[in-house]
Amino acid sequence: MAKELRTVAERSPDATLRRIGRSAGRNDPIWELRVGSGETNVHLVTQLHGDEPAGTEAILRVVRELVRNPEANRDILRGLTLTVVPRANPDGAMFVSDDDGDGNRERVTRRENVQPWRRRDSRHEPDYHTGEGPPGYDLNRDFDPTANSPGAAEPSGAAASTRPRARGSTEWTQYEEDGETLWRHDRTYRGYTLSGCGLELTPEVAAVADSYRRARPDVAITHHHKSVGTRGRGSETPSLLSVMAAFGPSFLRQAPSYGSEESPESVVNPFIDAETSRRSLRLNAFVARQLASSGEFGPVTRYGYEPLWGSYLDSLSPKTNAAGMLYEVAGQSDERDSIDYARKVAVSRAAFRRTLEAVASDPDLATMNANAYFDLPLESGGPTTR
Structure with missing residues (x-):
């Protein structure tokens, strides 16, 4: 991948490449590719989970298309500055193991x-x-939503030089799961209890978070794979693609897990304001409708949203009031009946293209009704798998 990224950067005045970090295990480089020169900033990260590669291949195809034919893609290149962190988890993406015991180590990938x-x-x-x-x-559980915030203090330990930690009340909750004792990190922050808060212990997450802060994006996008066992309500087969918007209290009652006794921070992201929520909802709804109307990939569903306090979207997007967008393409790498890989890449590429074209044309998508997002069929899956 590094060779391809260098080729793109060397051949196009619209692209720049820099190494933003290295992986914890393999010491592989983590790359950031920036394309375009527009006022609207988009930050996009793929393969936080090493065994979810379709988004990486799809965004590389899109980038190649942009730089090989700049005139045809002038609106995107002049309207947007696109910052891409492809394959944020090289350790997982390139993981090798002798799973079958034949004495040969093979590339199998892992989360x-x-x-x-x-x-x-x-x-x-x-x-x-x-x-x-x-x-x-x-x-995607290690991002710290309190890092680089007003009142932050320097941490102790190996990451002290790069990882600020907020002055919040930190608690650890012990629980049992499948006969195993586990510890969940919770944090009280700005009057809310963030359950399962990330600690930013990994160099990969530190690199992605720093890339995000430098980009100061108006739109934040991440790409994942979902289990083929996840189905939209009333559908007989899994949807090939789901979208998910991150949103705040302005749309609390529309949230899938809303209940009168639930704390707001367990249902929506309280740090996302009303206007940012509307932009997130409009963007996800618009792209979903565009893809579904083409008829090529079938229905596009809505992935159930509630905050995941160590995730890229919930931790980072409020820091710049970025419209948040998650893509979930059907089929994990280790699932026997997984959707054909070429289809995963094709729908991911189409989704990325439609998103970039839409944001370049109208960053606010003001003509789209935000509530149209909630008309999309709701997947039965949830945020714990993203």
């Missing part, structure tokens, strides 16, 4: 990076770290 938990890192081993196989972290 987590490769990184041990050390006692100096945190009071307890967080529940998003696994000790099985080589140990590692789920990167």
Whole structure:
């Protein structure tokens, strides 16, 4: 991938490439590619989970299209500055193992990076770290929503030079799951209790977060894979693609898990204001309708939203009032009946293109009704799998 990124950057005045970090286990470079020169900033990250590669291949195809034919893509290149972090988890993407015991190590990929938990890192081993196989972290649980905020204090430990930590009340909750004792990190912040808050213990997440802060995006996009067992209500087969908008209290009652006894921060993101929520909802609804109307990929569903306090979207998008967008394409890499990989890449590419074209044309999508998002069929899955 590095060779391809360098080729794109060298051949086009509209593209720049820089290394923003290295992975914990393999010490592989983590790259950031910036394309375009427009006033509207878009930040896009793929493959936070190493075994979810379709988004990486799709966005590389889109970038190649943009730089190879700049005249045809003039509106995007002049309307947007697109910052892409492709393959944010090289450890997981390039993971090799001798799973069949034949003495040969083969590339199998995996969700987590490769990184041990050390006692100096945190009071307890967080529940998003696994000790099985080589140990590692789920990167989309490690983002810290309180980092780089007013009143932040410097942390102790190995990451002290790069990872600010807020002065919030930190608590650890012990619980049992499948006969195993786990520890969840919770934090009280701005009057809210953020359950399952990330600690930013991984160099990959630190690199992505720094890239985000430098880009100061108006739109934040991340791409994942969902299980083929996830179905839209009333549908007989999984939708090929789901979209998910991050939104705040202005749309509390429309949230899938809304209940009168639920705390707001467990249902919506209280740090996302009304206008940013509307932009998020409009963008997701618009792209979903555009893709569905083409008839090429079938219906596009709405992925159930509630905050995931260690995730890219919920931790970072409020910092710049960025409209948040998640794509979930059907089929995990290890699922036997997974959707054809070429279809995953094709729908992801189409989704990226429609998104960039829409934002370049009208960053606010003011003609779209935000409530149209809630008319999309709701997937039965939820945020714990993203």
